[in-house]
Amino acid sequence: MPKPKVAFYWCASCGGCEETVVDLAEDILGVVEKVDIVLWPVAMDFKYKDVAAMPDKSIVATLLNGAIRTSEQEELAVLLRRKSQYLIAYGACAQLGGIPALANQFSREQILKFNYEDCPALVNEKKTRPQIHFEEAGRAPHLPEFRNVVRTLDQVVDVDFYIPGCPPTPKLTKAAFDALLGGKLPPKGSVLAPDIALCDECERKATKPTNVAFTEFKRPHQALADPTKCFLAQGMVCMGPATRSGCGAACTSGNMPCTGCFGPTSRVRDQGAKILSSLCANVEAKDEEGIRKTLAGIPDPVGTFYRYGLAKSILRRKVDLAMTGNGH
Amino acid sequence: MSAKKEELRIGFYVCHCGHNIAAMVDCAVVARYVETLPGVALSRDYKYMCSDPGQELIQQDIREHRLNRVVVASCSPLLHEHTFRGAVEAGGLNPFYFHMVNIREHDSWVHTDRGEATEKAKALARAAIQRVAHHKALEIKKVEIHPDVLVVGGGIAGIHAAMTLANAGKKVYLVEREPSIGGHMAKFDKTFPTLDCAACILTPKMSEVGSHPNITLWTYSEVTKVDGFVGNYTVQVKRKARYVNEDLCTGCQDCISHCVFKEPKFADDFNEGLGKRKPIFIPFPQATPQAVLIDPEVCLNFKRNKNPDGSPVVGDKCKKTCVEACGEKHAIDFTQKDTLQEVKVGSIIVCTGFKTYDAGRSPAYGYGNYKNVYTALEVERLVNASGPTGGEVILREGKNADGSPKTPKSIGIIHCVGSRDKKTNLWCSRVCCMYSMKLAHLLREHTGAEMYNFYIDMRTPGKGYEEFYNKLLEEGTHFIRGRVGEVTDWAMTPEEEGRLVIRVEDTLAGVVRRIPVDMVVLATGLEPQADAGEVRRLFNMSCGGDGWFLERHPKLAPVSTFTDGVFLAGCCQGPKDIPDTVAQAGAAAAEALVLIDKGYIEQEPNTAHILEDECSGCKSCIPLCPYTAILFDEGRKKAYINEALCKGCGTCVGSCPSASIVQNLFDDQEIFSEIEGVLAYD
């Protein structure tokens, strides 16, 4: 019997997700043994046309990481969707937009202008910007188009499963493969991680007081965190209560508060809004001035509460940005 | 759930409400539109849905058309949700398979364009249709009511409420802060407008309370903690040390006459400081309970320092002639300590009354400065046969020619002191005009003095009150209309010499007058008790901007509060006379009886519950519940909601960062489908 075909692909991402696959360590061999990898640009050489030539649904599963920003990413997402039985959004960027989606606070023009004109570390006297088509030395290269906004994978194509995290942990990845190969898959649309918030597996949970009553907020670089006490009890924003568990409380056991990369539980529509309503309701001050003072400790609310989830949130993007197209 | 699989058959009804809705919304158009929506089996418009035939229509349709959901678009749910749920239930459906749309207050009454108002009604109807599909069958829970009642405050309100309940066979705990019950009324000689003797009508009631087998009377006590909810309150009461065992004391008062202090020496609160008492005393002869008490601040057997717990240190300096006098009864106990007692009750009636305005806050009237300026309460004691002077009206300052204490020849009573004034209190204290006339009558009766009443408006709206005013006019009392500017001893004529002069603009005569008198009485207004704020929080009540406790509805629920099972009576709710106070006390007792006799309360099932498996135990929700319904289970490390306490406010639901709290009738599916419904309409 031929081995099941599997593809890995990356879009707008940092490469961390690819690391995780490699981080499976010995387990990767177990996986490789059982499957036939038909596409993995970070590790092996394949051509798009090879994929295009494959029969539809011939790949059992594609693990796609990264958000969708360019026309090329969009095309590949559509292509891989067609070729795969299961399309799995792998990691925070594919699932929620991730860090790249923070760019949805700015227009395409603002981004291009900064990067090709205003950036202080840049020398570009002619203010040249990348072009979709251009001719040079008799060649006519073709570049992908930079879309208006960053989208999650499921805002572009139908997605079967999600593996959360920035990056996902090897443990969850292996469990996903086991489920996939063992045919023990949960209902379509599931996030392959526990559906309970991080506090559940956080060792500091017992130290959270019943009435946390925030008087100030500090960021991790502003104070030495007590390595045993609940971060919220220390006045540090921890996304744990609003974030799915399954990471093994990696950050909090490393003395860093949770930043929310596993995304919300299945019951939540907007992770940022949820943690906001919880934190703000627990601010001790009840007068405007006191509230303002306390909240001044969170200078970048979008970056704090929507660090990974902006594209997938109810906010999604700056209000005047069109969802599709390229701004022309 | 099987209801999920079964085909959706929604019945929709749009009500004309006579012209109220139909004039601005084209009901037939709305009905025809809704008919086209998925899941709708039947859609009608009808003149009065709340009428008997309207309700009958719903029931009949449920049976004949096998409806499994019902939506009515009509008035406010506050008005008729209950009605329609009842109709749905009578038709054989769970009453919560119903949803109501308000197209009257939210639509027809607030719009002027018929076309647009009709469009809005359609959009709202669509939202309801989408929502009701997700409704679940819910059950109304019954919670048992503890039959005992706590009455707080033993003025006439508390006395009457306690007696009413006790006579109906209910067990009552009556907690009074002072050493005796009676409240303000116990201080009065006579009461307007009938001039019946206050003691004659009050003291029999007081002793009945004291001896009633169904009443546990705790005087010199205060409520310190209230936990629980309607039907099941746990109340902690602090009983202050009297240093006299109430059960052993017979009220013979031998101890008082044998006290080492031969003469009473200490200011007597009950007599507004006009009389004196000894360290061991009884507040007034008819006090209930008939038990003396010791004031450790002045008793020689106590040292002047305190134990770490705040109790006074017992010394051994005094001969304790009181103990000797008490003899075999052994009622005196210098080692007594404050004790805390806990009781369980199902309902609470708050009757904490009022305090009078502090006359010192109106310095122009000279109270505290001129000795012969009195407050009305002081005069109540002065004219009282059992008061400090035995009912003789003698002035604090001045002597008659023969050297005897001076009796006034002319007296001025100033109305509205601390009432109806932006600088003090805005409200009318309601009883001052009447008691000022009562005092005018009594003072004249006692002294034969010339009486002057200074009023802004004469307010006599009670039964027999205007007649009382006429009687006073006939008696020859001078009524001068005008707010008094000042009371002064600065004489301008020989006639004014040595007297108090009242300066007033007589607004009827249009002149400024100076009226010399021997005595001035300030009709001080009624104010919320100094500790009303704490009492309010203790019993989870609200108060208005003026500080009086707030009734649930001024007309339709005048003795209820916003906390179920907590009722109000008497002046703690606002100034009023004794007849109104007693009427309220009776009403509050009746409300408590309704609860007790029903035996249980029904709870709106819009409560929240925590999904046990999903809760991460982050505790975010716990401090937010305004009804302290959320607790943390230390065993399972998860939060849980005491359903009996939950009022369905939804605060916790919004705040749970992992959305692990679900509220019945407001789950996400219901709310989002409603929003989508209203937005999908175009």
Ligand SMILES: Cc1cc2nc3c(=O)[nH]c(=O)nc-3n(C[C@H](O)[C@H](O)[C@H](O)COP(=O)(O)OP(=O)(O)OC[C@H]3O[C@@H](n4cnc5c(N)ncnc54)[C@H](O)[C@@H]3O)c2cc1C
């Ligand atoms: C000068 C004057 C004359 C008046 N004359 C008349 C009249 O002739 N006819 C008439 O109809 N009305 C008269 N009134 C009005 C009358 O006093 C009130 O209508 C009546 O006293 C209201 O009764 P109550 O029980 O509500 O309050 P109160 O009489 O004030 O009784 C309240 C009781 O609650 C107790 N209490 C307070 N706080 C607590 C607490 N936290 N815990 C436990 N106990 C507490 C108090 O010690 C008090 O015993 C007069 C009022 C004044 C000021």
Ligand code: SF4
């Ligand atoms: S819904 Fe309101 S009353 Fe009920 S538990 Fe939550 S916060 Fe408390």
Ligand code: SF4
């Ligand atoms: S906020 Fe939610 S997760 Fe946190 S303790 Fe309450 S119910 Fe549990």
